Amino acid sequence: EVQLVESGGGLVQPGGSLRLSCAIPELIASSKFTSWVRQAPGKGPEWVAVIYSSGEVRYADSAKGRFTISRDNSKNTLGLQMNSLRPEDSAVYYCAADARNLMFKYWGQGTLVTVSS
Amino acid sequence: IQMTQSPSTLSASVGDRVTITCRASQNIDKWLAWYQQKPGQAPKLLIYMVSSFESGVPSRFSGSGSGTEFTLTISGLQPDDSATYYCQQYESYPLTFGGGTTVEIK
Numbered sequence: 001e002v003q004l005v006e007s008g009g010g011l012v013q014p015g016g017s018l019r020l021s022c023a024i025p026e027l028i029a030s031s032k033f034t035s036w037v038r039q040a041p042g043k044g045p046e047w048v049a050v051i052y053s054s055g056e057v058r059y060a061d062s063a064k065g066r067f068t069i070s071r072d073n074s075k076n077t078l079g080l081q082m083n084s085l086r087p088e089d090s091a092v093y094y095c096a097a098d099a100r101n102l103m104f105k106y107w108g109q110g111t112l113v114t115v116s117s
Numbered sequence: 118i119q120m121t122q123s124p125s126t127l128s129a130s131v132g133d134r135v136t137i138t139c140r141a142s143q144n145i146d147k148w149l150a151w152y153q154q155k156p157g158q159a160p161k162l163l164i165y166m167v168s169s170f171e172s173g174v175p176s177r178f179s180g181s182g183s184g185t186e187f188t189l190t191i192s193g194l195q196p197d198d199s200a201t202y203y204c205q206q207y208e209s210y211p212l213t214f215g216g217g218t219t220v221e222i223k
Contacts, residue, residue, distance in 0.1 A: 035212075044203055045152075045160060047212040060211045094159055102207035103150035105171065107159035 002027055002106055004078075004095045009111030016085050020111060022078040022095030028106055029076040031097040036069060036080045037104065038091035038113075048093070049080065050102065062089075085115045118142050118206050122215035130223045135191040137218045139204035144184050148208035151180055151189045153200045154217075160203060164189065196222055 008020040024034065036048040049059045049069040057069050068081040078095050092112050096104035119142035129135050139149065147167045152160035162171045164180040167187060177192045191198055199222045204215040 044217045045154075045205075045214045047214070050212075058210050096159075098162075101148075101165070102212055103162060103165045103205060104152075104160070105162045107161075110159060 004097065004106055004108035006093065006095050006108040006111040009093060009113045011114045011116065012085055013117050014085060014087060014115055016115070017081070017083045018085060018113060020080040020082070020093055020095075020113075022080075022108055024076045024078060024095075024097065026076060028097055028099065029073075031099045031106070033099075033102055034071060034078050034095065034097045035102075035104065036067075036078075036093055037096050038089075038093045039110075040088075040091040043091075045094075046091070051078070082113070085113075087115050089113065090115045118145060118209060118213055120204055120206055120213050120215035122202075122204060122218050124218060125216065126219045126221065128221040128223050129194050131194055131196060133194045135194050135198075135220060137189045137202055137204075137220075139182075139187045139189070139215050141185045141187075141206055141208075145206045145208035147183060148206060149180075149182070149187050150205045150207065151178075152203045152205065153198075154203065155200045163202075191220070194220070194222065198222075 005023045032053045035050040066084045070079040092110040094110045098105045121140045151164040154160040168180040201219045
């Protein structure tokens, strides 16, 4: 089973920053679309950002100006720099990938981000 | 694009035929996916492009629809199908998910 592996979650105060990382298995490293999707407790998934293999990026309105998605193709890693964090950003953050289109075939196990004082 | 699922919860018996509806606030053509999520796990892609099966998905799952109204059908509900199901549109940004339908086994 192909699985991505996230890291970097934790407890941070409102206004703080956190950087998430995701290791992408070699088998799917060429996936055209890699995204971050988050899920608050008891809620449905919410797409956060995507980066294409070309480098093009798109963000949800909730992430624009605060979050930055990046990809290091030499290390097969996906990153999410999160600044100016708010309590409503608290969620499990998943990295997800697909080679075909903007659905999500491959997922990680998720990393929990808690924004609280 | 807002995605609205109904019902939010349903309870059915093993062997029943179950239908979940997903409505889009505007035309998304065929760009719709369905996911299954069990507690403590990441969502699992079941169907994409309305009716195309992801590999390994049991044939009792099927998808249909077009434009703004879509359905996920489970023909012959099994105990392992107890989960929450989400639709997702990928016709345009921002990518959006439905609110989910929790399927319980009686």
